[in-house]
Amino acid sequence: GAVVSQHPSRVICKSGTSVKIECRSLDFQATTMFWYRQFPKQSLMLMATSNEGSKATYEQGVEKDKFLINHASLTLSTLTVTSAHPEDSSFYICSARTWLQSQETQYFGPGTRLLVL
């Protein structure tokens, strides 16, 4: 199957600092990646669609200047949470779109737990 990794898996930072999260597709190329956030006992909420070589598309209500997305290569997308505040604490998950055995799907990374103090 397809493997997607995220780094770091867990990060604690002080309020006002910036945090970068990396999402990599390890054994396939992904022109499209997605960033989600998930609050406890809730489902995934799409934040933005990341397209290789072009600007990300953000969902309504998501601040593009606060959540910077860069999809610099076919295997790497990064999410930078700028000037993080406690309300940004959440579980951030990325996914990468691909085809496998004639099925299109999105494979998800293991997630990054962000805690802003």
Added chain:
Amino acid sequence: EDQVTQSPEALRLQEGESSSLNCSYTVSGLRGLFWYRQDPGKGPEFLFTLYSAGEEKEKERLKATLTKKESFLHITAPKPEDSATYLCAVQAPGSSYKLIFGSGTRLLVRP
């Protein structure tokens, strides 16, 4: 508005007690319906993609089916290790490839 509704919200089963999870959807032109399994503190794990009404797919104790309005995830003779949250998602029409997720069903299988 495109929408995905999963039921029940939570389900408790005894080991070996088969059951089904429901995913109802309203979308203007279904491009695909996806089932994922999510364990606490981890990312969703891909299970199935279904494209058209009447399609069925199986994997071990799980079988997913699709009609024009809903999908079922049947769990046959579940084991405690099947305990997880099961998420259903539909792919939005257009070229965005976005997935619209339901709120999930939390499954607990007791030994």
